[in-house]
Amino acid sequence: MAIVEEEPRLLELTAPETVVVPADRGTGVFARPAAQTGWRSWLFTVDHKKIGIMYGAVAMLWFFVGGVEALLVRTQLATPNGTVLSANLYNQLFTMHGITMVFLVIMPLTAAFMNFMVPLMIGARDVAFPRINALGLWLFVFGGVFLNISWLTSGAPDCGWFCYAPNSGLSFSPGNGVDYYSLGLLIAGIGSMVGSVNLITTILNMRAPGMNLMKMPIFVWMTLVVQFLLLFSLPVITIALVFLSLDRLFGANFFNVKAGADPLLWQHLFWIFGHPEVYILILPSFGIVSETLPVFSRKPLFGYPFVAFSGVAIGFMGFGVWAHHMFASGLGPVSVAAFSLTTMFIAVPTGVKILNWVGTMWGGNIRFTVPMMFSVSLVAMFTIGGLSGVMHAMAAADTQQTDSYFIVAHFHYVLFGGALMGLFGGMYYWWPKIFGHRLNERLGKWHFWLVLIGFNLTFGPMHILGLQGLPRRTYRYGPGLGFDFWNLVATIGAYIILVGMLVFAYNILRSRKTMPPAGADPWDGRTIEWSIPSPAPEHNFDYVPVVTQIDDFWHHKYQKNAEGELVQIARGDDIAQAGDQHPHLPSPSYWPLVLAAGFPLIGFGLIYNLALAFVGLGLILIAIYGWAMEPSTAPGGESHPVEDSPATDDGDGEAVDTSVEDAEDHSVAESISDPEEAPVG
């Protein structure tokens, strides 16, 4: 079988050979965590599947918090002159609703699927750097908790999710809310950053033999694009947030208008990050529906290369449209015209994708399962949101619509109707692979219809409200202005969404008890994650899968007969791997958790007392220490993905900070006496 396309090039310079370490104690400070079950096995895990599940679970908790915030806002706005919330609390609620939904719900939900599914879809046993993966998770968790602790202090941030300068400065936002905003997002941002280099390396370097880039599932393609977007956009917001923190905490002058600062600097930096960010939020869902639509239409994806490359094109062009968020700020006609044009252009690759999805379904043998319904609704709802986006590309129209409810309607149609619908579809689709059983279809359909109807009732009327002139971010409106009826409808819609989400929660709990085991291949899937048992075994693949074409697993089940017709030759459940080989031991570690815990300490320290910041810094140094000295694979473990050398362990070179002293400390008492035990990797 001429399946291996490239000569195997064995690296001469991979990091460790076998790391021999006496007894259970590594060269680290503590004995390694060894629990296979119970909460410890989750807290210290480096398994990409457990990390993915935790991303998802924590994101759903924040989804509840962000949803309650949204419902409070909608309750306040249900009637004219609402009295539920004060203006101040209203500002905090819509700000935290936006931050929560963007950074603590959709991004981690996409991260959940990427972490869980990407290694399975490319035939790898884990990601490139499992411990860095765990670090990313814990930084997201601590960043989210840090942000929300602001509720307990002088007040949550109240400057909107983009927190424009100089409104974010000390004179207009004297409390600590904005400090929590900037430092919390920095912490979560570092988490996304380490996650992005990890996933890029995983996808570029750990694909199964034969799986070249043009044979990857589209979800993996979109993950790759998203991680590159994160890689290049996060440093810009990092600098903006650092400026903001330095201004507020150390008296720098970056946004100090009295010192001649240009507040537009913040807008530029924020949106250079912020516009790629919206593609970071939507592209994973595009990837998910590009997986589900072919499966439930029983047809290959229409125009695979177009879907892949239009995703790449969106990624590139996404960096060239940021100023369309700033048309109202007086950029001047040349800039406005240029960004107006690029914004219209970026609708083209998006339209290509929609055309391809419709082409995939066209003439297909469609099964309307719940994941399919969510996927189709993404195509429809995103098209509505995309069209109002093109309206905003015309600067003349945009200056009328900006800061009105029309904008609110637009971005909820793309983020809720687009990103979130796709993610729900992904949950129903991959639930059996993750938990071993499907979700109940009947309850799922209730969930789908309630959410779809509630969503359209909530955000559809906002188009009308916006065009009638209702500005966003106003905590009340007077009676008799024509805003009453549609606001009430929107609020009713929001509560219908709540009911839908409660059905979803009930479905999760009930299906866990009542649904039978799903088998390896419950949907007649096309990609190789369905060729292993459900739930995915700890070592993922018994044998290294060798891939020859797109939708490789499907072609193991269906082949052409003598008449050239495709016929089924095997059932997926029968030819799936048994999951009984390679008792692959994970090598859990304390250090990612300890390292991540140092960051919120630095955050609190910067706000309240610098001494605490040094405690946090010390904790981080100790953790980097322990991390670098700990071999990536515990003694007795099976071959684990080759981990990194200590010099670059956390991707920014901090890993080695103190390992010199550490090694000295332990070379006496501990086990570094033999070059064979080099603590590398």
Place this chain on the structure above:
Amino acid sequence: MADTTVAPAYGPTEWDEVEHMPTSTGLSNVKITMWAFLGSECLLFGSLISTYLLDRNKPDLIPGSGPKASTLFDIPFTSVSSFVLLMSSMTMVLAVSAIARGNQERTRLWLATTAALGATFIAGQVYEFTVFYREGLGYTTNISGSAFFTLTGFHGIHVTLGIVMLATLWYLSKAGHLTRENAESVEIVGLYWHFVDIVWVVIFTVVYLIP
């Protein structure tokens, strides 16, 4: 469920005999990660440099707001320290070349030289900051001071981290842990070090030399 007579779609192959799966690109994971990280760093320094360029002449608009950073530059002095940093890239190359030949002593020599040159550069920066402060430009004095110190401070932190990495490599070599198998760590640290140098070339040109 599964019929034992049915072979799995993906059964055992020659790949299962391979001790370490070769990477898809042929490059090591760490190297790809470092390149990706450096790509990200470009945007980080790009934002910092742009901000400095935006704000460098703003103190002219505000009477009595203290000196601009550009009026205090001591070009001959900074040229020398830039030259020192550039030379450290050469010694870094020599260290990578020495470890590739397995010459531990030479490796340590060049690693130590590189670190020492980097430390000289940092000492120069500390001196420069002190002089600026004495001449009336503190961090909070005006916007050009904030932008200048933040930009060069970020770069200085990067150089310092590089020195710590070099010291670690030196120790690993001394302790006999820097074998041919993990010699790539030297190359990876080298990538980082060259990047930090190149950033300085840009900063020196754009910030110091262009009036």
